[in-house]
Amino acid sequence: MGSVKGFMQYEREVPVSRSIDDRLKDHLEVYDHLSEEKYKQQGARCMDCGVPFCQSGTGCPLGNMIPDWNDMVYQGRWEEALALLLKTNNFPEFTGRICPAPCEGACVLGINELPVTICKIEEAIAENGFEKGFIKPNRPQNRTGKKIAIVGSGPAGLACADQLNQVGHSVTVYEKSDRVGGLLMYGIPGFKLDKQVVKRRIKLMIDEGVIFLPGIHVGVDIPLKKLMGDFDAVVLCGGSEKPRDLSVEGRDLDGVHYAMDFLPQQNKRNEGDVISNDISIVAKDKNVLIIGGGDTGSDCLGTSLRQGAKNVYQFELLPQPTDKRKPTNPWPEWPMIMRVSSSHKEAKSEVRQFSVSTKKFSGSDGKLKKVHAVKVKFGDPDSKTGRSPVIEVPDSEFDLDVDLVFLAMGFVHPVHEGMLLELDVKLDGRGNVWCDENKMTNVDGVFVAGDMARGQSLVVWAIAEGREAARGVDKYLMSTTNLPHSQFLK
Numbered sequence: 315m316g317s318v319k320g321f322m323q324y325e326r327e328v329p330v331s332r333s334i335d336d337r338l339k340d341h342l343e344v345y346d347h348l349s350e351e352k353y354k355q356q357g358a359r360c361m362d363c364g365v366p367f368c369q370s371g372t373g374c375p376l377g378n379m380i381p382d383w384n385d386m387v388y389q390g391r392w393e394e395a396l397a398l399l400l401k402t403n404n405f406p407e408f409t410g411r412i413c414p415a416p417c418e419g420a421c422v423l424g425i426n427e428l429p430v431t432i433c434k435i436e437e438a439i440a441e442n443g444f445e446k447g448f449i450k451p452n453r454p455q456n457r458t459g460k461k462i463a464i465v466g467s468g469p470a471g472l473a474c475a476d477q478l479n480q481v482g483h484s485v486t487v488y489e490k491s492d493r494v495g496g497l498l499m500y501g502i503p504g505f506k507l508d509k510q511v512v513k514r515r516i517k518l519m520i521d522e523g524v525i526f527l528p529g530i531h532v533g534v535d536i537p538l539k540k541l542m543g544d545f546d547a548v549v550l551c552g553g554s555e556k557p558r559d560l561s562v563e564g565r566d567l568d569g570v571h572y573a574m575d576f577l578p579q580q581n582k583r584n585e586g587d588v589i590s591n592d593i594s595i596v597a598k599d600k601n602v603l604i605i606g607g608g609d610t611g612s613d614c615l616g617t618s619l620r621q622g623a624k625n626v627y628q629f630e631l632l633p634q635p636t637d638k639r640k641p642t643n644p645w646p647e648w649p650m651i652m653r654v655s656s657s658h659k660e661a662k663s664e665v666r667q668f669s670v671s672t673k674k675f676s677g678s679d680g681k682l683k684k685v686h687a688v689k690v691k692f693g694d695p696d697s698k699t700g701r702s703p704v705i706e707v708p709d710s711e712f713d714l715d716v717d718l719v720f721l722a723m724g725f726v727h728p729v730h731e732g733m734l735l736e737l738d739v740k741l742d743g744r745g746n747v748w749c750d751e752n753k754m755t756n757v758d759g760v761f762v763a764g765d766m767a768r769g770q771s772l773v774v775w776a777i778a779e780g781r782e783a784a785r786g787v788d789k790y791l792m793s794t795t796n797l798p799h800s801q802f803l804k
């Protein structure tokens with residue numbers, strides 16, 4: 315441990331964001347970087363606790379060795395910090411930008427102070443590595459002769475491919491979209507994660523020998539069985555792409571869209587693509603309603619504001635969270651508190667309305683004009699199901715003029731039609747793909763990882779899943795493996 319009193323000497327600092335006026339003019343990343351000196355000070359705040367909850371328990375799903383690299387950053391040993399970080403995380407440049415940082419929720423300093431700036435130190439280690447040339451293509455010395463197909467190029471597929479390639483297997487990644495990266499490329503907006511950062515990593519992986527085949531929809535363009543015949547193992551990393559719908563009157567009106575019909579279009583425009591008029595969805599001068607208060611909802615907000623929406627509203631069914639942890643949500647659990655994303659700060663006033671249920675949409679000539687909603691509260695939990703009934707508050711109905719609605723209420727499970735049905739892959743009770751402790755599905759030689767296995771989740775979990783599946787595949791093909799477990803998945 316470098317600085318014994320660092321946590322008393324220095325306050326928590328995070329990189330400043332560009333001014334709101336400035337950043338609403340483009341889709342570039344919101345946050346700047348701290349100076350090297352500042353990162354050292356932030357690293358010095360780490361108390362090197364006896365039990366680092368940040369890297370175990372409810373902390374980092376990857377088991378990142380946080381106190382050790384915090385100390386190395388404090389001492390200016392950036393290259394060593396990077397080497398240590400890469401042992402557990404293939405893509406710290408992604409998680410350092412967009413991870414909600416459960417590690418910080420579990421940081422011991424966070425019990426009575428603001429936690430260590432772990433996430434941004436992680437980003438700084440990664441960026442320092444690229445800048446100084448510490449991260450360079452690392453082709454395996456020998457090839458095993460084993461061939462693996464990965465379906466889906468999101469963080470799970472990428473992490474799995476990286477791990478398997480590094481131990482000498484030949485990996486081909488199939489992707490149905492025209493660009494590689496999954497939700498990192500098409501979903502998460504550029505203002506949170508610059509797509510150059512994604513492309514930089516893909517280029518590195520190509521230089522290391524991974525083959526990417528975008529524009530091929532497995533189960534549609536090519537049967538999954540063909541891959542099973544051509545490769546020694548197949549890993550399904552297709553994400554959780556079935557969005558949750560809202561079955562209310564007026565759902566079919568022109569103007570009601572899934573969030574994922576909207577967000578990828580802006581990602582594509584940012585890449586220079588032209589979206590044809592018949593499918594283009596643009597919020598400019600429109601009254602926009604976002605239904606759903608999570609990450610996807612806040613991404614729709616930031617994108618709508620950048621496109622010049624007239625008004626943006628956001629409904630959330632659940633009540634407004636408290637500003638501080640409730641006694642039922644103690645440290646080191648993930649704090650269920652009111653959060654304000656960079657997109658929420660960009661709105662001139664609070665756009666979120668909590669405890670609201672959407673009753674119906676109405677319009678004329680097939681076009682959306684209004685949303686009709688009601689305030690709700692939650693009753694006492696049912697003794698059998700444990701579920702709290704949603705009760706409408708009498709005389710609280712209201713309506714709003716809206717031109718566009720984005721349904722951002724999460725994803726129910728992977729798409730079953732296509733490759734999963736083709737192979738009759740076993741599903742779990744929630745409709746996700748079932749797997750054993752080695753991440754193998756009920757079909758011999760076919761593995762699964764990421765949101766396709768665990769349901770809608772986070773990038774950090776997708777990376778952990780991809781690493782664990784790589785371990786399962788390596789063991790399956792070679793009878794033994796030196797690839798590490800992901801700590802929470804073993």
Ligand SMILES: Cc1cc2nc3c(=O)[nH]c(=O)nc-3n(C[C@H](O)[C@H](O)[C@H](O)COP(=O)(O)OP(=O)(O)OC[C@H]3O[C@@H](n4cnc5c(N)ncnc54)[C@H](O)[C@@H]3O)c2cc1C
Pocket residue numbers: 412413414465466467468469470471488489490491495496497498501502503506530531532533551552553554577609610613732733763764765766770771772773774776
């Ligand atoms: C809008 C949005 C914002 C988010 N923001 C954050 C955030 O800030 N931080 C965070 O940690 N998490 C965030 N998440 C969640 C996170 O992106 C996902 O948990 C993560 O990307 C899952 O990774 P994955 O590799 O399992 O799947 P995905 O990233 O979904 O990738 C799956 C890929 O498989 C491809 N595919 C599917 N089926 C086939 C097929 N049959 N043939 C070929 N290709 C196929 C898809 O096209 C896709 O590219 C966000 C999610 C959304 C939707």
Ligand code: SF4
Pocket residue numbers: 373374375376377378380403409410413414415416417418432433436774
């Ligand atoms: S990956 Fe996420 S949880 Fe793990 S150290 Fe980084 S920010 Fe924290």
